[in-house]
Amino acid sequence: MLLAVENLVKEYKRRWRTTFRLEASFSVERPEIIGVMGPNGSGKTTLFELITGSNTPSAGRVVCAGQDIHRVKTGERDRLAIHYHQSYQVRRFRRYKPDFLLEPARSEYPLVHLFDEPQFNTQDGYIGFMLDFFRRLRGEGRVVFVCLHPNESYHLDILREVCERFIFVERGRIALHAGWNALVADARVAGYLRTT
Amino acid sequence: MFEATHLHKRFGYHVVLEDVSMSFAQGRLTGIMGPNGAGKTTCFNLLTGRYRPDRGRIRFEGRDITALPPRAIARLGISRSFQVMNLFDDYSALDNVLIATPEVRERGFSVWRRFGGSTDVLESVGLAGKAHVRAKDLSYGDRRALEIGVALAARPRLLFLDEPTAGLGTEATARIARLIAELKRSITIVLIEHDMKFLFGLADHIYVMHWGQVIAQGSPAELRANPWVQRSNLGHAVN
Structure with missing residues (x-):
């Protein structure tokens, strides 16, 4: 098992009222490229932050290569999962417990790569190199998440070309689809794609 | 001739370079390209001793130059130009x-x-x-x-050029291209460039950087074979 997201819940509260709630539960058994889509504010980036351990869940856990990532030393979490924002990488962790109380990472290099809205434009040819990079990572036995806002029609081509599975996030709920056809058959996804 | 292995560099929370390995062969022109913020210039700064890598080794002609100050590296025959004029x-x-x-x-x-x-x-x-x-x-x-x-x-025996054509028009760019093609005969050159077309015409080997990593490398012909490169402006311009 490469990645298991077990009954993960994140709640944002303002005083006693819950303003946002994200629930997720899924697992990834083998290396693959997973496309992530969803409207703004649906919880995509929060989900990524929870998986990399830079945001603390309200309940549930994220198990990456057999280790609960939230119990791993903050400086070593990037040996399990990495979050890429548009064109750079960030490692920013809040420390609730001192590092010496946490366990070391058992992996030497990251196994889960999360790409948050990589900048795809067709003017330069970098898309091709990025897609090859995703495939290379998968070939090396890693899991790749690609989160994309399909602003342009070729963004959908990219997702269809490169991804094996899809996650659709809407209002903090997650739907997993086994392939492109299953994804577009979902009425909510169809509705979302019409609006973009 | 020049070899860098597993270079890592961070500035605070930002990971600028992660596990970058490159080697530059004698008498060849190596290109480094990538979008803004990919870590190209930081890479140069590490290779020429301006920054110290957090991890990784740099070797020049069999000698470890990782911890050497820029002046010592310059004395070994490595020279560089800057993106902003000096x-x-x-x-x-x-x-x-x-x-x-x-x-x-x-x-x-x-x-x-x-x-x-x-x-x-x-x-x-x-x-x-x-x-x-x-x-x-x-x-x-x-x-x-x-x-x-x-x-x-x-x-120098090894010359690093950081975007020598930044801000130049087509004619001036062509002139710099001719100049570099001429220099290429006598010295080993490493070139950072934004303009793929320019680089494809000159380089023997190219590293493509993004997110502080080398995401692709190969000869210009190999890189140009990529279907998305074909689809881009570049592909049209070349064909």
Whole structure:
């Protein structure tokens, strides 16, 4: 098992009222490229932050290569999962417990790569190199998440070309689809794609 | 000839380079390209000793130069130019090159020898007739050429050029391309470039950087075979 997201819940509260709630539960058994889509504010980036351990869940856990990532030393979490924002990488962790109380990472290099809205434009040819990079990572036995806002029609081509599975996030709920056809058959996804 | 292995560099929370390995073969022109913020210039700064890598090793001709200061690396025959211009504006083109020429420990006519060397350098970058023009009075294209001349003054065996065509028009870019193609015959060059077309025409090997990592590498022909490159502006321009 490469990645298991077990009954993960994140709640944002303002005083006693819950303003946002994200629930997720899924697992990834083998290396693959997973496309992530969803409207703004649906919880995509929060989900990524929870998986990399830079945001603390309200309940549930994220198990990456057999280790609960939230119990791993903050400086070593990037040996399990990495979050890429548009064109750079960030490692920013809040420390609730001192590092010496946490366990070391058992992996030497990251196994889960999360790409948050990589900048795809067709003017330069970098898309091709990025897609090859995703495939290379998968070939090396890693899991790749690609989160994309399909602003342009070729963004959908990219997702269809490169991804094996899809996650659709809407209002903090997650739907997993086994392939492109299953994804577009979902009425909510169809509705979302019409609006973009 | 020059080899960097598993370089890592962070600035605070930002990971600028992660596990970057590169090697530059003698007599070849290696290109580094990538979108803004990919870590190209940081990579140069590490390779030429401006920054110390957090992890990783840099070797030049079998010697470990990882912890050496920039001046020691320069003395080994490695020279670089910068993305932003570093010229003494009030000095003449010749003076700019003279200043960059390393001290010659000789007596007597050494001054004349240095002088002669600098004139040769100016000639090689196509500024022979403008030796006594002040740097600030030169045209932008000439200043770029002079930048390369300043880097050449130390007679390097390995030359790093950081976007030598930044801000240049097509004609001036073509001139720099000719100049680099000429230099390529005598020294090993590493070139950062935004303009893929420019790089594809000159380089023997190219590294593509993004997110602080090398995401692709290969010969220009191999990289150009990528279907998305074919679809891009570049593909149309080349075909």
